[in-house]
Amino acid sequence: MSTIAEIKATFEREISSCTSVAVIQDLKVKYLGKTGELTALLKGIRDLPPEERPTFGAKVNELRNVMESTFSEKLTQLKRQEMELSLKNEKIDISLCEMKPWGALHPVTLVKNEICDLLIAMGFEVLNGPEIETDYYNFQALNIPYDHPARDMQDTFYLADGILLRTQTSSMQARYMENKKPPIKMVCPGKVFRSDSDASHSPVFHQIEGLVVDKKVTLRDLKGTLEYIASHLFGKDTKVRFRPSFFPFTEPSVEVDLTCSNCGGKGCSLCKGTGWIEVLGAGMVNPKVLENCGIDSAKYNGYAFGMGLERIAMIKYGIPDIRLFFENDQRFLKQFGK
Ligand code: PHE
Numbered sequence: 001m002s003t004i005a006e007i008k009a010t011f012e013r014e015i016s017s018c019t020s021v022a023v024i025q026d027l028k029v030k031y032l033g034k035t036g037e038l039t040a041l042l043k044g045i046r047d048l049p050p051e052e053r054p055t056f057g058a059k060v061n062e063l064r065n066v067m068e069s070t071f072s073e074k075l076t077q078l079k080r081q082e083m084e085l086s087l088k089n090e091k092i093d094i095s096l097c098e099m100k101p102w103g104a105l106h107p108v109t110l111v112k113n114e115i116c117d118l119l120i121a122m123g124f125e126v127l128n129g130p131e132i133e134t135d136y137y138n139f140q141a142l143n144i145p146y147d148h149p150a151r152d153m154q155d156t157f158y159l160a161d162g163i164l165l166r167t168q169t170s171s172m173q174a175r176y177m178e179n180k181k182p183p184i185k186m187v188c189p190g191k192v193f194r195s196d197s198d199a200s201h202s203p204v205f206h207q208i209e210g211l212v213v214d215k216k217v218t219l220r221d222l223k224g225t226l227e228y229i230a231s232h233l234f235g236k237d238t239k240v241r242f243r244p245s246f247f248p249f250t251e252p253s254v255e256v257d258l259t260c261s262n263c264g265g266k267g268c269s270l271c272k273g274t275g276w277i278e279v280l281g282a283g284m285v286n287p288k289v290l291e292n293c294g295i296d297s298a299k300y301n302g303y304a305f306g307m308g309l310e311r312i313a314m315i316k317y318g319i320p321d322i323r324l325f326f327e328n329d330q331r332f333l334k335q336f337g338k
Contacts, residue, residue: 004059007037008066015070021078028071038064104337107313108206108325111233112189115208115312118229124187124210129175131191132159133166141174142249143288150248155195157203165193169209170249170306173285177213177293182300184213189309199321206309213285213295213302219252222282222303226256230279233316234261241276250283250304261315270315277315280307 011031018024031038041060045053105113116126144150154167172188189208197203212221223240230238238258245255257278260271267273282305287297310322317336319325324332 001056001059003041004056004063007031007041008063011063011067011070015074018074019078021075021082024071024075024078031067032064032071038067102337104333104335106325106333107317107319107336108309110336111309111313111316112206112208114233115229115309116187116189118232119187119210122185122225122228124185127172127176127186127188128190129166129169129172129188131166131193133164133171135162135164137171137174138164138166138168141289141292142170143286143292144248148248150246157193157195166190167194168192168306169207170304172209173211173249173289173304174293176211177290177295182213182215182295182302184211184302186211199323200311202310202322202326204326205322207306208309210305211285211302212304213290213300215300217284217302219254219284219303222284222305225303226280226282226305230258233312234258237264239265245281245283247281247283249286249289250281251286253281253283256280256282256305258315262318279311279315280305282306 011027014027015024018027030036033039038060042057042064045057045060048056120126138156139145139148139151156167157165159165169188169190169192172186172190176186176188177184187208187210189206191204192207193204194201195203210225212225219242223242227238227240230240238261241257241259242254243257245253247253255278257276259265260268260275260277262268262270263275265275267275271277282303285302285304287301290297290300290302310325313319313325314322
């Protein structure tokens, strides 16, 4: 009986000073393991005189129960403590980092993303094309031969014989059609270059080109697509108007106007009192362009449109001067941050 009391006393001392899960596992083995102290007592019961066995046995079992429940309580408690400690140590104190100010997407990028997302939803594939382009893709494949007066509309930066900075993303029309069979639905945003500079012209600016080639495409399809884009960019009441125009690579060609987003069509200084704002050029793909790219114009037709992204952004955000886009003045750019 005195051994039981001794074991109990040491156990209580040891367990109360125990501070780690690892040590408590060792203690458990020490007392309750196969060769543990209490296990030895239990095994020793059979060597006792029969009349002593019940009381002794009951005492040993009682101690074993106490030990087992103490171990499990202590174990849960220590595990929780260790978890709390590691959570505390692993915590990342973000207040120590220097917080960098938020950046903002450039307004041209915002408009580009918005238009691309709309067109992607309609099944268009988005492409990027080369900014350094050949005369062939920029002009000739688009039905603009060397002596064509349409070349004068776009003051070109020539780099070398037959090599230039593309003046229009339309250059991607031929590049794309050469390698693809209809049905075609592509959109190509990117930089274009023209030797021109004032409040509404910049030597570098951005366009987005759209091209659809399929069977039985109509001018009405073109208008529907443009109406969809315009209503998302400028509000659902925005109307689209076609005016006859000329581009060598589309026939018929149209200049596309939208109802002025500033006055809703009543007439203001932005739309010079007309209620309409010109935003892009478009038309039905000239069959000659299809043929230049190896597409049978008796079977297929299509539409194309090209718009200036700065122009769209200027109207959408009320920006008065195109040069603001390229000056990198943070006071201007910051306004487009979230
Ligand atoms: N590329 C023409 C321009 O820069 C716009 C356009 C694109 C017109 C596609 C018709 C079809 O002015």
